[in-house]
Amino acid sequence: MINKLVEKIQKTEAPIVVGLDPMLTYIPEHIKEKVFAEYGETLEGAAEAVWLFNKEIVDHVYDLIPAVKPQIAMYEQFGVPGLVAFKKTVDYCKSKDLVVIGDIKRGDIGSTSAAYAIGHLGRVQVGSKEYVPFDEDFATVNPYLGSDGVNPFIKVCQEEKKGIFVLVKTSNPSSGEFQDRRIGERPLYEYVGEKVDEWGRQCMGENYSYVGAVVGATYPEVGKVMRKMMPKAYILVPGYGAQGGQGRDLVHFFNEDGLGAIVNSSRGIIAAYKQDAYSRFGAEHFGEASRAAVEAMKEDIQNALRHK
Amino acid sequence: MINKLVEKIQKTEAPIVVGLDPMLTYIPEHIKEKVFAEYGETLEGAAEAVWLFNKEIVDHVYDLIPAVKPQIAMYEQFGVPGLVAFKKTVDYCKSKDLVVIGDIKRGDIGSTSAAYAIGHLGRVQVGSKEYVPFDEDFATVNPYLGSDGVNPFIKVCQEEKKGIFVLVKTSNPSSGEFQDRRIGERPLYEYVGEKVDEWGRQCMGENYSYVGAVVGATYPEVGKVMRKMMPKAYILVPGYGAQGGQGRDLVHFFNEDGLGAIVNSSRGIIAAYKQDAYSRFGAEHFGEASRAAVEAMKEDIQNALRHK
Numbered sequence: 285m286i287n288k289l290v291e292k293i294q295k296t297e298a299p300i301v302v303g304l305d306p307m308l309t310y311i312p313e314h315i316k317e318k319v320f321a322e323y324g325e326t327l328e329g330a331a332e333a334v335w336l337f338n339k340e341i342v343d344h345v346y347d348l349i350p351a352v353k354p355q356i357a358m359y360e361q362f363g364v365p366g367l368v369a370f371k372k373t374v375d376y377c378k379s380k381d382l383v384v385i386g387d388i389k390r391g392d393i394g395s396t397s398a399a400y401a402i403g404h405l406g407r408v409q410v411g412s413k414e415y416v417p418f419d420e421d422f423a424t425v426n427p428y429l430g431s432d433g434v435n436p437f438i439k440v441c442q443e444e445k446k447g448i449f450v451l452v453k454t455s456n457p458s459s460g461e462f463q464d465r466r467i468g469e470r471p472l473y474e475y476v477g478e479k480v481d482e483w484g485r486q487c488m489g490e491n492y493s494y495v496g497a498v499v500g501a502t503y504p505e506v507g508k509v510m511r512k513m514m515p516k517a518y519i520l521v522p523g524y525g526a527q528g529g530q531g532r533d534l535v536h537f538f539n540e541d542g543l544g545a546i547v548n549s550s551r552g553i554i555a556a557y558k559q560d561a562y563s564r565f566g567a568e569h570f571g572e573a574s575r576a577a578v579e580a581m582k583e584d585i586q587n588a589l590r591h592k
Numbered sequence: 593m594i595n596k597l598v599e600k601i602q603k604t605e606a607p608i609v610v611g612l613d614p615m616l617t618y619i620p621e622h623i624k625e626k627v628f629a630e631y632g633e634t635l636e637g638a639a640e641a642v643w644l645f646n647k648e649i650v651d652h653v654y655d656l657i658p659a660v661k662p663q664i665a666m667y668e669q670f671g672v673p674g675l676v677a678f679k680k681t682v683d684y685c686k687s688k689d690l691v692v693i694g695d696i697k698r699g700d701i702g703s704t705s706a707a708y709a710i711g712h713l714g715r716v717q718v719g720s721k722e723y724v725p726f727d728e729d730f731a732t733v734n735p736y737l738g739s740d741g742v743n744p745f746i747k748v749c750q751e752e753k754k755g756i757f758v759l760v761k762t763s764n765p766s767s768g769e770f771q772d773r774r775i776g777e778r779p780l781y782e783y784v785g786e787k788v789d790e791w792g793r794q795c796m797g798e799n800y801s802y803v804g805a806v807v808g809a810t811y812p813e814v815g816k817v818m819r820k821m822m823p824k825a826y827i828l829v830p831g832y833g834a835q836g837g838q839g840r841d842l843v844h845f846f847n848e849d850g851l852g853a854i855v856n857s858s859r860g861i862i863a864a865y866k867q868d869a870y871s872r873f874g875a876e877h878f879g880e881a882s883r884a885a886v887e888a889m890k891e892d893i894q895n896a897l898r899h900k
Contacts (some may be wrong), residue, residue: 305704308718316719325719357704361711362718363725364679367672389700391734393764393830396613396665403669410616410670411624411633417671426699428736429762430769454737456701461738465775465783472773472780479769522701 285421285446286489286518289383290543292350298582301385302345303550304338304373305355310555311337312567331365338373341554342380344571345578351383353548374420386420391433398436406440422447424498427476434483442487447494452476452510455500455523481514492518502528508536519545525552531588547585553577593729593754594797594826597691598851600658606890609693610653611858612646612681613663618863619645620875639673646681649862650688652879653886659691661856682728694728699741706744714748730755732806735784742791750795755802760784760818763808763831789822800826810836816844827853833860839896855893861885
């Protein structure tokens with residue numbers, strides 16, 4: 285799957301992943317009115333609104349981008365119906381040949397991580413039958429529990445040719461609270477990065493590993509260091525746009541081959557129609573606003589890479 | 593909710609939480625045969641088997657214990673139908689007046705953690721209506737992202753009088769890989785424990801805080817240190833039984849008042865009928881085996897506390 289991701293990035297010339305993290309406040313009134321008329325103001329209604337919103341955006345951007353990243357929390361907040369919408373979104377994006385990164389940030393002791401890995405990337409056995417429960421292509425993984433918690437994901441990645449992105453340095457303001465703590469001369473996230481490199485060498489695709497890392501766009505200097513420390517890891521870079529990261533901050537996350545990083549934008553794309561820059565499209569045409577925002581983001585990143 | 597947990601622990605004299613972490617291999621054949629005949633070997637069938645298995649155990653132990661801890665990964669591995677079984681289990685346990693600790697180990701950047709907190713402990717707004725999606729009483733939280741990722745849970749705890757247990761030192765063999773890294777003189781988990789104490793003082797119940805901690809039974813010496821460092825935090829102690837922790841290891845996790853810790857056992861209780869000690873009950877009467885295992889665990893812990 286890492287090979288497919290790399291190929292799609294090369295083909296689209298867009299190292300971009302669109303974060304499908306829908307809040308109800310992002311969803312235009314005309315969608316909410318329609319679904320609430322049918323389902324009432326229910327969890328099922330909210331989930332249907334989320335799904336219709338996602339579908340419209342995907343229909344407008346799928347040919348421009350290699351991948352999407354649905355954030356499962358935004359679905360889980362609507363309970364079981366929300367997770368039905370998550371699964372529909374995953375399946376629909378795959379039908380559009382998009383690589384799907386499940387932003388699930390799971391991680392637990394070994395037997396429990398194995399269940400998460402099976403549920404999201406693998407197959408579960410029920411009697412004599414096998415099922416693929418959520419069936420994302422990649423998942424994000426929290427490393428706090430150490431190798432025990434990550435290895436079951438790696439095992440499933442090896443079997444299924446799928447991938448993970450391990451949290452190394454997250455984009456949020458307080459990420460330094462524990463991740464930056466100095467152990468001797470070096471911060472904790474470097475130790476995590478070292479492990480990512482080690483884990484990754486156990487399951488290599490053509491040029492990059494199935495095991496990638498998350499490093500926030502908001503910490504470009506960290507990106508520079510981690511890029512060198514994990515040369516074979518694809519870096520998933522959140523924090524572009526709404527969280528403050530800009531194109532020129534991103535160059536450090538890429539390798540000399542122009543590859544090695546994929547930049548996420550969520551709100552900046554999916555709620556583009558709410559920004560002044562795209563308000564001309566209006567709420568009715570929010571999908572077109574998202575398309576324009578993807579094109580601008582692609583331009584911004586390509587520009588930055590050209591002037592690297 | 594922390595007050596209710598403490599009261600129930602005092603009333604049952606059992607600082608015990610039963611981990612409802614069903615694997616299909618734990619579920620007796622007669623249940624699987626019955627559900628597969630009705631649902632086929634499907635995800636729905638697996639989920640129904642899990643639910644019937646849980647219900648039988650809960651019916652046999654609910655009067656002996658204060659709380660249960662369903663591990664959501666074991667449900668998530670069966671996709672959406674598995675999460676339906678998770679929700680049914682939560683609701684049923686609450687109807688039996690058990691405190692429900694959702695072992696979800698979530699944690700993300702602020703806005704995303706807020707969605708998890710709402711989905712599991714709080715209420716979500718849909719138009720003019722409010723819903724309680726999963727509605728556990730407590731949730732476990734991963735601290736790797738720092739305060740940003742924990743504060744949204746604390747906010748919901750304050751509003752809803754619910755609680756969290758933050759991972760400090762987990763029970764698994766490789767937990768030391770990052771958690772034990774020395775920052776100056778002290779390991780990382782102590783810095784996390786210090787934050788737990790600080791976060792906890794923002795939302796106190798009567799004698800204990802809504803913010804507790806997870807410290808594994810497999811590291812009793814750590815328990816001793818963390819007990820002193822977080823005097824107001826309830827400690828959720830996994831790793832008893834199948835993972836190797838024993839009654840005498842547990843005394844360090846309790847305060848002088850005989851409170852302050854609640855010990856989890858999963859496999860040792862729910863799959864008790866598979867152990868030699870309880871095989872006399874047979875698979876048909878697995879619920880009775882679980883009851884006997886709870887009684888033995890209660891005896892083991894009470895003994896250890898008496899000889900503290």
